[in-house]
Structures are given as structure tokens and as C-alpha cells.
Amino acid sequence: MVAGSTLRIAWRNLWRNRRRTSLAVAAIGLSVALVLAYYALLRAYADWILETLTGPMLGHVQVHAPEWRKDRAMDRTIRDVSSLLDGLRRDPDVASASPRIYAPALAALAEEGFAVVIMGVDWEAESHPIRLLSGVDVPRSPGRVLMGRALAEMMGVREGDEIALVGQGADGSLANDLVQVQGLIQTPVDFVNRQGILLEIGEAQTLFAMPDEAHEVVVHARDPEGVKLLASRLAALPNLAGTEVLDWQALAPEMVSLIEIIEVAGVFALVLIFIAASAGVANTMLMATFERTHELGMLLALGAAPSRIVRMILAESIALGFTGAALGGTLGILFVAVTHETGLDFAALTGGGPTQLSFAGLSWSMRFYPSLAPSDVGRTILAVLLTSLIASIWPALRAARLEPARALRE
Amino acid sequence: MAWVSSKYAFRSVGRNLRRTALSVLGIGIGCTLALVTESINRGRDELFARMGAYSGAGHLRVVPAGWRLRRDPRLRLAEGKRDLEAARSLPGVAAVTVRARAQVLLAMGTHVVPLEMVGVDPENEPRTYRFVQNLERGRYLAPGERGAAVVGRAVAERLRADLDDDILATAVGKDGDIEAALFRIVGIVATGSEDLDASICQVTLDDMEALTGLPSVAEVAVILEDWRETESTRALLAPRVARGDEVLTWGEIAPEFQGHMEQDKAASRFIGFLIIVIVLLGVASAQLAAVLERRREFAVLSALGMQAGHMVRLVLQEGLTLGFFGGALGFALGAPLVWHLASAGLDFREYMGSSYSFQGVVLEPILYGDFGVWMIPYVLLIAVGATLAASLYPAWFAARTDPAVALRVAQ
């Protein structure tokens, strides 16, 4: 329909009227860029929510002995946990796997005993970014513990104090020891702050008569999207026979709903932004083309066929649209490329607002890592292109059908 | 020549109706979108405040001294009655209720479940704690009922108990001795979250007092009609409660919800900003397109002696007029939309995945947009502000038109 020569003429036409063209290209380009920027931030937000909700405590997949979650009995342990961890770490989709022990116990500074939960953890693994102890100075020598800050306040414990711990081993024996409080911590998890005393997992295994055992193994996946598949794949591993393997959605269904609400709200906003952008582009193209009625009338008067006019406008619009889309797409992708690795400080972006927040018992730091999927880019460009095309065709059709004299008069 | 330019502005607006209509429509749609977005953004704040308040925190809560730090369930208010009266007498209160708590061990045979049992006022509790509205089986407590309990489903399961079964509750009494009481399960609650279910056990206040021997109540929870009045109402209530008792806001009791609300506020501020930028862009480019195409017209005006300053004023006045009408249109289109949003709300349930369990979840995912007086200045600001800002470059451009060049160049 639109022959090569028509396109060439169209292209020349466009650049003859540099200002109008630049304006249209800018309008389309910026709209595309802004929508893409929002898309990228929306994805960043969704990823961030997921990571901060699951990172510290939940992880992506958890392994337990069957029934442990019901009564948290000390003796419902995962056996041979080191070979289980080996098996897990061999899976290419597993970013990390670490064990935990949970032991309800008594802690006392002087004579008064307080109900606490002693958590045996892998210091190194829990110190990764967005994990329980990220940014915390973990103990390097044995016999030292970290204590939740609220718990310490309640007990009157300060850093350096020695406290007694009394609990029950997995074999029912009395587990007791004296430890030194190396540090008071404020973690992203409320329960840890209020009741938690953290001990190195090997020491906990010894204290609670749990050689090579643990209550929980936390797995982080490389790709948070593929968690369900990962969980079912891990459940089939021979090392994990007889254990309960659950993805985070099964463990915390209320989180799922929460995240979905946030995502849906985000998509709503996206739709609105899309409409706004399209409206802007349409308005521009309509305005520009209507204003050309005089010029088109001139062409008609000179003997150009109406269909020829429409074809020309169409070609121009296509050329415009592609150029604008290319510009906008490039800007958008550039934005993502630049910020993807280093991330954006949300506070700076929105002009104030907290940099650390507490939510659902967690504290979040607000750095976003924008990302774009090819489909996002494709969808945006397509939508904007179509909008600009339609918005320019209509006035052109109208002009083409006018009597030249009338058109000239406008 | 000032009045000439404004007369001209008006007339030119009237002359090219299509162009005007297009501009006004463009601005109008942009304003509508901005209005709807802002309404939704404010609605999100309300959503999270609701989340926090209705999951038991209340918008305000009167608590005993020392509770903020220790959260010891055995703490009791200095003067519960007085605090309750003070709360009831506050303006803008939607619901008030009282509670008392204790650490208990529930038992059926050899099966046990430790949890924090709550003594409630059955008449007012469901209005302030939405989980007990999700009764899966049985019924809720009746006012003044004795010996009855409502438990979460996981509690019943772990106890191997069912409706109409008697379970034993053991607690530490007033003087440190062990007290026990039997309760019949009259209702079972399912929230969708096993952890939550395993923590729910409610009895009447009288039963709680009988069991623990601790008199009075531990907290007065207040739900306000307008969550935004939380701070101001707190200021009203604090001096009226008994000495030693403290008034906390939901943000202090459930900082997680407040945190999310603040973070979301930041996010929505950004979205609002983005929408405005896009609207601005759209309006600007349309205006610019119009101005570009009218170069001959401006050239003629310039040739006729209109000065640059007047030309700028002309474009700006045109812009203002357009902006005003565009804003009016935007408001006319947007107000009914926002009204619908505010009354019926956006029901997210349809858009959420199949994994969503209707019963459970922390809140009902219905977002109620905000409808209020703020809408008028907001639309005005965007319409006029955006159009003016958008007309600046075109105005400058129009003023710079060299008549000779413009008239020479074929359109």
C-alpha cells in the first residue's frame, strides 16, 4: 500500500517542517520513555517487596521435619542436615541454603528467668544483603550471642553481659550454658527483636544435643519467580526424602495476598499512566494534523488524489511514530541500564519519606532496582504507535474528503 | 493594548472551534486522569490505615503504663471504666471496645496449645477486630455469656477439638498460683493464615477476670470514623484518661502497617508526579503544535505591529482560557468517576490470582477512593498550572516569529 517512494517522500516532508516533526517525535518519545520508566519502577517495586518480605526470615523455600511447624517440638528435627545442604547447594537454581535451630528456653541475667527463643543460625549466610543479620557485626568467637534489642531492654541486659541459658535438648536432656552477649540487634523481624537470642548453629547443635541436625533449612532461589517449581524439584531430591518442603507462598498465604494487592494497585496506576500518555500523543497528533488542513487543501487543489494524501499522512505518521518510539525506547532502556545495577534511592526519588521502614515485623531499606522485560517495551511502543497512527489518520481522512476550496480556507 | 490581546485571545479561541475543542478535551482528559489517580492514591492510605486498625490495633488504644515496652499481657489499666467513658465521649468515634489478655495453656486430653487468650466485649469486638467476622463454623460469643470460647481453626485442630467440645484453659492467677477453667467452643474462626488461626482464642471479659483474678481491663480500643483524625483525637483523649495509662496510635501498636502506608505514600506520590508530568507533556505538545501551525497568523499580527510582549500575553491568555475550560471539563468528567470510586470502591479481588483466599488475608482488598473538597483546587492547579507552563515555550516561540520569514515560507 505504501510504496518505498511514498515513504521517502514522507520522510523528506517530515524534515522539511523540522519544528513540527521534532515536536511530534519528542511527544511520542517522551511518552514512551516515561511509561517505560514507570514500568521499570513497577517491576523494581514488586521485586523489592518480594525480597524484603521473604528475604530475612522466610526465604523462598523452607524445609522442615514433618509436623514440626505444628508443635515446634525440639525432637522433630531434620537429620543429616549437612548432606541435605550439600544436595540443595548442588542445584543450579539455589542461591543459598542455610540451617536454623529454634529452641524455646529460659534466659537469665541474674535470678529472674525470661522466656526466650534461642535461634541457632549460620552467621555467614544470614549476613547476606536483605537477610536477617545483614549489616550486623556477627560474633567471631564461641560462646557469644546476639540478642534482640527489645528483649534486652526488657531483661535489663547490656552488651558484654553474661547470661545463663536453660533449655531442653532434642533428647530431653537439660541444656544449659553461660554465654556473653556480644551485641544487641534490631533485625527486620519483630519476633527476633522481642524474643530472640542468636547463637552460632554449631554451638546450638552441641548445646541442644542435635548433632548434624536442624529444625529448618532456608533456601534462597536465584530466580524468585521460579520458586514453586524449585520447591517441587527440591522435594524430589533423595536427600530430602521424608521432609516437608514448602515455598513461601504456602508458608505465608497472607503475604501472597498482600503482595498481590500491591501489584494490582500498581497495574491500575500503569493503566492510568498509559491512558495519560496515549491521550497526550493523540492530542498532539490530532492537533498537528488538523492544523495542516490548509496545506492539505493546497495539495488537493493542485490535483493530488485524496487517497494519495491519506497515504502520505500515514507514511509520515509511521515514520514519526517509529522515530519517536525508537527515541523513547532508547531513553527508557538507558534509564534501566544505568540504574539496574546500582539501584535508586527511593527517598531521593520521591523527595523525602523514610529510608528505613518497618512493616509486617520487618524493617526495609528502600533501594529499588528497576528492570524491564522485552514484552513491556514491545507493548508500550505498540500502544503509542497505534495511538499516534489513529490520531493522525482521522484528520487526514477528513481533510482528504473536503473540497479543496474549503480546505484552503481553514 | 492589553484588552485587545485578551479580546483577540477570546475570539481566536472561539474562531477555531475544532482546535479549541481539541485542546480543551486534551486538557480535560488529562485532568480527569490526574484526579482519579490522586483519589486512588489517597484511597491507598486509607487502605493501610484500615489494615492496621481493624486487625485489632484500633486507631487508638489506651494501654497501661509500661505496656509499650514490655507488652506483658498481665498489665491492667489503672482505671478501665474511666478510660472507657473518656473514649466513648470522643467526637468522631465509630466503635469502642475493651479487652483483657492472659498467657494460657489450652488443653484437651494430652494435646496442648499455648497462646494469648483475649477477654472481649462480644457486642463491640467484631466491629473492631475483623478476624472474628470470619466465623467458619458455629457462632460468636453472646454478650454476658460465660464458659464459652471462640478459637481459631488451627487451635481446634491441634487440640483435636471441635464445636461444642470443652477445653481446659490454665493460666497463672493473680498471686502466681495456677488457675484453670473449662470453656466450650462455640465458634471456630478461619483467617486463611495458619499462624493467625493458631493464636486466636476469645472469651468474655467476665470469664477472663474469673480465670486470672486480675481485675479490670487491659486496653480500650477505639475505631474512628476518619482515620486521619487519629493524632488530633489522641491529643483529646490523652489528658482524659487515668494517670499512668497511655494512649497509643495504631502506628505505634502496629508499626508495620504504618510503615507500609508511608512507603506506599512515597510510591503514590511518585505516581501522581509522573501523571502530572505526562499530562503536562501532552498539553504542552498539543499547544505547541497549535502554535506552530499558526505561524502565519502570528506573523500577520506581528506585521500589524503587535509587540512581542503582547504576543506572549496573547498565547498565555489563550492558554489560561483553555486551561480553565479544560479543568472544568476534567472536573465534570472526573467527579462522577471519583464519586463511584469513593462509594463502591475498586474491588481488587477480581484481579488477583487464583491463590488468593477470600476468607483470609489481612484486609478486604477494596480500595475506596477519596472524594472531597481537595478535588477542586487540585484540578484547577493542574489544569491552569499545566496549561500555563505548557504555553510558555509556545508563547515565546510565537513572539519570536519573524513576520517576513513566516509569511514567506509555505505552510
Add this chain to the structure above:
Amino acid sequence: MSGSRLFRAFALGASMAAFSPTAESVQKPPDVESILAHLDDLYRSKSSTSRMEIQVVGRRTTRTLRLKAWSRGEEEVLVVIEEPAREAGTATLRVGDNLWNYLPRIARTIRVPPAMMLGSWMGTDFTNDDLVKESSLHKDFVSRVERRSEDPKGWWLTLDVKPDVVGRWAKIEFLVSDDWLPIEERHFDRKGRLARTMRFDEVKTLGGRRLPARLVLTPTDAEGQSTELRYLEIAFDVPIADDTFSLSRLEQTR
């Protein structure tokens, strides 16, 4: 542990022993009411010292403890672990509503918060209710003879809890031998389900009384778990030094 619950079990046996059966009374159903009434009077011993062995069969491991215990009235109890060597010297002192643990390894005395006293005692299947609450068979239950048992020889008694009584058990079925010693006790929860079974055997003379020295408690739902308590020595109503039930004494029990 106050041991009153356990002592009551043994006292039941003791009271049975007090009613030496004659040839004729063996075949006639016993007068349950008077037995229970007698029991309730007898289950209190003013003071006692004892040594016992407790074996806890858990899901995975079996743990055996040897303990020495002193008790006075219902309010004062001192329990010291003798074996295993690893835990020897660990002591628990209860005075009224206060409970302390002494841990020799770390040389510390810690007071147990009351809320933590609600659960099971020392990891056994005994709960605090068992050891602390003063439920009375006579006052809290309506009893009757159910039927005769031939193997082993004895009588099955059924005890139904009275309507206003607060407790875990709606019904207790009791098998007593012809020489008035308890053989088996079955506890039924409030839904009428068998929740746990206690078996008595190894009848001996201890502290001047003839009673079953061994008691095995088996919860029904519990994957092979059980707790076994065996008395090695008991002395009833002996004088006990006043300072026995004190924290300072607690720390000297090595």
C-alpha cells in the same frame, strides 16, 4: 514436683492394703465410695523423702533419670538429679507458687516464670496439673463399680466427673486388683476419648507400705512415647530439716 498426684496413686494402693480382703469380700463388689473417701484422706503425707527412677521414652531417644526428692505438705518440694552424671546435681525447688532451677554446670539459680510452669514437667508426659493440682477422686467424681475382671483378677471402677468440676478428664476407668492395688487407670478427655493410660506394677513394700513401685504413663496419640516412674526408696512422714527447702540449700546439692 510435689508428688501428690503420684503419691495419691500409691496411697490408693496403700489404702487398699489397709482393707485386707477376706475370702468373702473378694467376690462382692467393693464399696467404692468409702474407698475413695479413705483415699483422699490418705493421700496426704505430711512429709516424705524418696529416690526414684524416671524413664522417658521419646520419639527418638529414651532418657533415664535417677532422682532424689524431699516433700513437705503440698507446697514444698525439692528434687535433685543423681544420674545421669552429666546432669547430676541439677535441682528443682518449689516453694508455694515459686519454682527455681539450680544448674551445677554453670553454677546458677534461675527462677522459672509462672507461665512456663503450665506445660509438661521436666520433659515427661506428666503435666503440671498432675503434680500440682489437688483433684480429689472422691469429691470430683461420681464412682461406681463397672464390672468384674478375670484376667488380671480385679474390679473395674468407673469415675465420671461431676458437672461443675474443672479438669481435663471427663471419665476415669480404674482397674483395682483383688488385693486392692491399682493395676490400670485410664483417663478419658472431655470428648470421651481415651487420652492416656497408667499402668501399675512391681508391687513391693516401700516405706512400710505395700504398693506398686512402678507406674507407666502412656499417652494414646503419641507415637510410642511413654513415661515410666519407679520408686527405689520412700520414707513417709519423716522429719525434714527446715532449711531443706531453701535456695541456699539448693545450691549445695552437689
